[in-house]
């Protein structure tokens with residue numbers, strides 16, 4: 001399977017542009033992951049990942065997360081995300097290939113991946129920063145998207161009118177680094193359009 005065209009590196013590095021105006025660095029590589037006509041990455045992820053429905057407590061009531069999730073890592077250390085303790089599964093061969101292509105682009109190794117499955121426009125992720133204590137001071141986070149295009153938004157934590165919207169399309173790779181998690185929050189808002197299902201993988205390097 002040819003996930004990654006070699007010549008993309010040089011093309012995208014040459015045109016690499018920071019999408020944030022200040023206080024962080026975000027880079028987008030549309031069509032980073034290639035499909036070779038035999039494999040459909042979205043379908044393969046949908047069927048090979050062990051998706052689960054997490055719940056959160058709101059005022060003592062148990063409420064479903066508005067998406068399915070899964071957690072993979074190269075060790076069995078647990079990690080708390082959105083108040084849920086995650087026990088990782090071992091990386092699948094497909095996840096390893098997707099991870100290796102992201103690592104080649106970032107020049108950085110990742111030891112874990114959080115997967116999100118947005119079944120429809122009702123599924124979403126609220127405003128947050130990826131600033132858990134297990135992530136280092138200025139984490140590099142690589143985010144791969146498959147399936148439907150969804151809007152991804154950033155808002156600055158202090159400069160309230162600084163807001164950036166990005167379309168994350170099938171096969172795109174988004175990299176967040178530098179001061180981004182300190183100064184900006186991000187989300188995937190609900191949409192009343194029917195975008196169809198989307199899978200997102202965020203690769204992280206967790207320090208235990």
Ligand SMILES: O=C(O)CCC(=O)C(=O)O
Pocket residue numbers: 114116125130143152168186187188200202
């Ligand atoms: O689905 C996305 O693009 C965002 C995922 C995200 O922000 C996260 O997993 O922390």
Ligand SMILES: [Fe+2]
Pocket residue numbers: 128129130186
């Ligand atoms: Fe995030």
